[in-house]
Amino acid sequence: MRxxxxxxxxxxxxxxxxxxxxxxxxxxxxLDAINWQPGWRDISIQEPxxxxxxxxxxxxxxxxxxxxxxxxxxxxxxxxxxxxxWMDPPRSVVKRQVIWRSFSRAVTKRELWPGSGxxxxxxxxxxxxxxxxxxxxxxxxxxxxxxxxxxxxxxxxRPAHRVGNAREARRxxxxxxxxxxxxxxxx
Numbered sequence: 001m002r003x004x005x006x007x008x009x010x011x012x013x014x015x016x017x018x019x020x021x022x023x024x025x026x027x028x029x030x031l032d033a034i035n036w037q038p039g040w041r042d043i044s045i046q047e048p049x050x051x052x053x054x055x056x057x058x059x060x061x062x063x064x065x066x067x068x069x070x071x072x073x074x075x076x077x078x079x080x081x082x083x084x085x086w087m088d089p090p091r092s093v094v095k096r097q098v099i100w101r102s103f104s105r106a107v108t109k110r111e112l113w114p115g116s117g118x119x120x121x122x123x124x125x126x127x128x129x130x131x132x133x134x135x136x137x138x139x140x141x142x143x144x145x146x147x148x149x150x151x152x153x154x155x156x157x158r159p160a161h162r163v164g165n166a167r168e169a170r171r172x173x174x175x176x177x178x179x180x181x182x183x184x185x186x187x
Contacts (some may be wrong), residue, residue, distance in 0.1 A: 010098030031068025
């Protein structure tokens with residue numbers, strides 16, 4: 001299985017991808033961890049060819065769960081995906097999740113991606129690019145784009161699953177685990 005998880009900022013992409021990774025025994029690849037370099041250097045903008053190369057390298061594996069919305073590298077991993085998951089909770093849930101995530105990260109001062117040194121800072125909360133504002137500003141743009149892409153629960157002949165809440169997420173994880181086990185059974 002090679003699963004791409006997408007959705008608005010704060011929609012639960014990484015949480016879902018980690019849950020799938022654990023349940024299915026697959027490597028988890030977080031595109032933010034590839035992109036955000038020390039000092040908040042954004043290689044998807046500053047070095048797009050290098051970012052694409054790193055994503056393609058991560059996607060070369062036979063099995064993985066990858067989360068993120070980076071359109072600049074979409075061809076590197078979407079072309080190899082066997083399924084897609086669109087995290088689509090209501091805007092109010094996204095807002096609550098992204099505020100809580102930012103708050104807990106700022107309080108704990110933990111490094112967001114190992115080796116990056118990048119940490120959440122309260123003083124950046126009003127920045128235009130901060131995840132709280134970014135989630136609010138982009139939710140209404142991202143949602144119709146994915147709705148059109150994944151209409152009919154497929155994308156280019158591959159399954160596309162829409163997840164609107166935590167219960168649906170748990171059900172989908174259980175279903176994909178059952179499918180994986182069924183595929184592993186000898187005929």
